[in-house]
Amino acid sequence: MNTPQDPLAELIRAAGHRPEPSAEVMGRLRAGAHAQWQAGLRERRRRRLFAVAAGVAVLGFGALLLSVGRFSEAPSIVARLTQAGDHQIVRARPDADVLDSDLLGVGDELRTPASTGITLAQLPQGTTSLRLAPATRLRWKSAERVELLAGAIYIDTSHGAPGARAGDATANPLVIEIGAARIEHIGTQFMVTRRDDRTEVRVRDGMVRVTLGDESRRLVRGEAALVPSSGEGTIETERGAASGIVWQWVDGLAPRVPIEGRDLLTVLKTLAYEAGLELRFARPGVEATARGTTLHGPSLDLPPRDAMRAVLASSDLFIADETRADDGTVLIDSR
Amino acid sequence: MTGGDGAAFERFFTEYAPRLFRFVLPRLGGSMHDAEEICQEVLGRAMRQIGGWRGEASLLTWLFQIARNEITDHWRRKGRSANVELLAEDDPAVAAAVESIAEDAARRPDRLAERADQLRLVQVAMDRLPANYGNALEWKYIDGLSVVEIGKRLAMNPIATQSLLARARNAFRDAYTALSPDGAQGIPFNLVDPSP
Numbered sequence: 001m002n003t004p005q006d007p008l009a010e011l012i013r014a015a016g017h018r019p020e021p022s023a024e025v026m027g028r029l030r031a032g033a034h035a036q037w038q039a040g041l042r043e044r045r046r047r048r049l050f051a052v053a054a055g056v057a058v059l060g061f062g063a064l065l066l067s068v069g070r071f072s073e074a075p076s077i078v079a080r081l082t083q084a085g086d087h088q089i090v091r092a093r094p095d096a097d098v099l100d101s102d103l104l105g106v107g108d109e110l111r112t113p114a115s116t117g118i119t120l121a122q123l124p125q126g127t128t129s130l131r132l133a134p135a136t137r138l139r140w141k142s143a144e145r146v147e148l149l150a151g152a153i154y155i156d157t158s159h160g161a162p163g164a165r166a167g168d169a170t171a172n173p174l175v176i177e178i179g180a181a182r183i184e185h186i187g188t189q190f191m192v193t194r195r196d197d198r199t200e201v202r203v204r205d206g207m208v209r210v211t212l213g214d215e216s217r218r219l220v221r222g223e224a225a226l227v228p229s230s231g232e233g234t235i236e237t238e239r240g241a242a243s244g245i246v247w248q249w250v251d252g253l254a255p256r257v258p259i260e261g262r263d264l265l266t267v268l269k270t271l272a273y274e275a276g277l278e279l280r281f282a283r284p285g286v287e288a289t290a291r292g293t294t295l296h297g298p299s300l301d302l303p304p305r306d307a308m309r310a311v312l313a314s315s316d317l318f319i320a321d322e323t324r325a326d327d328g329t330v331l332i333d334s335r
Numbered sequence: 336m337t338g339g340d341g342a343a344f345e346r347f348f349t350e351y352a353p354r355l356f357r358f359v360l361p362r363l364g365g366s367m368h369d370a371e372e373i374c375q376e377v378l379g380r381a382m383r384q385i386g387g388w389r390g391e392a393s394l395l396t397w398l399f400q401i402a403r404n405e406i407t408d409h410w411r412r413k414g415r416s417a418n419v420e421l422l423a424e425d426d427p428a429v430a431a432a433v434e435s436i437a438e439d440a441a442r443r444p445d446r447l448a449e450r451a452d453q454l455r456l457v458q459v460a461m462d463r464l465p466a467n468y469g470n471a472l473e474w475k476y477i478d479g480l481s482v483v484e485i486g487k488r489l490a491m492n493p494i495a496t497q498s499l500l501a502r503a504r505n506a507f508r509d510a511y512t513a514l515s516p517d518g519a520q521g522i523p524f525n526l527v528d529p530s531p
Contacts, residue, residue, distance in 0.1 A: 008476075008504060008507070008508060009475075009476040011454075011457055011511070012457060012461075012472055012473070012476040012477060012507075013476050013477055014454055014457075015454040015455070015457035015458050016454075016458075016477065017473055017477055018353075018357060018458045018461060018462065018469070018473070019357060019360075020353055021352075021353060021356045021367075021370075021371075025356070025367070025371050026352065026353075028371065028375075029348075029352055029356075029371065029374055029375060029378060030348055030352070032375045032378065032379060033344075033348060033352070033375075033378040033379065033381075033382055034344065034348075036378065036379040036382035036383060037336065037344055037382040037385075039382075039383070040382050040383045040385065040386070041337075041339050043383075044337070044386060207379075218372070218375055
């Protein structure tokens with residue numbers, strides 16, 4: 001018990017507790033700082049590798065330009081299709097048939113049919129992947145700027161080989177323009193949907209900046225922004241799940257995950273990442289069990305959540321509570 | 336953190352983010368939205384530049400300097416001069432005292448704040464201490480926790496906790512005296528806690 005003869009104690013009591021930011025604010029700050037930290041790590045890693053890869057990249061790019069046959073006249077290549085599927089490319093230049101059919105140049109417009117989507121990688125680094133929903137039209141204004149004319153796109157700036165986290169936001173900047181609105185990523189996975197009266201931006205991981213005129217809003221995981229299509233008004237923000245039915249078309253275009261010879265923990269992390277879920281383990285030892293379990297079999301050609309159930313079915317682990325997926329987490333327990 | 340240690344990131348964030356927020360908030364007129372925006376900018380810049388921090392200043396000082404620059408830019412964008420609300424600790428002399436909290440307490444600030452400012456300086460002084468010191472003092476003198484209870488929170492045995500509390504009291508006394516010598520005048524700070 002503190003006695004009245006302790007003026008130091010009295011002074012501290014009189015001042016009261018230092019104010020703490022709310023849990024919600026701290027959550028957003030943590031998510032944003034974490035995204036920037038990860039981006040910084042990737043950038044430093046990339047710089048170390050660049051010195052070795054630079055010469056190879058120059059030779060390889062030169063060979064690519066030569067292969068299209070018209071070195072001095074070929075348009076700048078900005079993206080490559082990574083998944084076969086119905087699509088249409090409207091070339092900016094009628095004579096741009098020099099490009100291979102899976103390459104896009106500046107000014108080209110990519111269109112998907114009403115029934116299927118498609119995936120592509122931003123060049124030259126190739127570590128930012130895009131998924132286009134069905135009935136989408138996307139035009140490349142430059143290597144780092146696209147215009148969403150219709151439909152929806154999903155961007156993952158961390159994506160290299162499945163399970164890897166190659167590349168980084170600062171090396172693969174990409175600005176999405178929709179009318180007067182502009183969306184820039186800061187190392188993240190996010191989706192942009194153009195509707196008749198508004199544009200929706202939903203962040204699955206990392207951070208995104210949405211700008212409309214003088215107004216700018218920063219979004220982190222689990223947040224969404226609504227931007228009026230007219231360009232007038234303000235940006236509205238709301239809570240938005242990082243997984244679930246609104247992301248269904250994105251999950252349907254997720255890459256196939258190889259499992260042969262890989263441990264269950266690594267595969268679960270990859271699938272959780274693709275599903276926009278945070279992976280948690282119910283008890284100590286469950287994670288170790290996952291790490292010590294080696295998988296065998298062909299690559300999984302299932303949406304991430306279904307693939308997760310499939311790999312767990314062959315082990316002693318299971319998803320403890322399916323409803324937690326609505327909160328953005330998946331809890332793994334052992335039998 | 337530069338090696339990708341996730342636990343190190345969590346320790347950094349837990350220790351510094353709340354203090355950064357408290358530093359920024361009063362300098363933005365109490366706007367929670369603006370304070371969050373500025374903190375996000377500061378933390379982002381710090382994360383990108385952490386590899387270049389060489390320890391010339393404490394990490395907290397370094398963060399606060401980034402924050403000052405961001406706040407200045409913020410007010411400039413709004414068409415207002417920076418430091419619209421001059422806080423006691425922003426007085427250059429006071430700022431020097433704050434940033435060299437462990438050094439010679441003879442560098443005194445030359446202005447005294449009102450009673451409310453005095454009490455706010457108590458919180459400012461606590462924020463400049465090592466994180467555990469400020470927390471331990473609040474737990475003991477505001478929340479009334481026992482040494483054992485505080486020790487559990489800090490994962491320390493009672494003897495180590497008592498020692499930490501004693502060091503915290505001394506550090507706080509020195510810090511507060513350096514910030515507000517007039518406010519501290521006549522207050523016979525006990526070096527030893529009369530109620531362990």
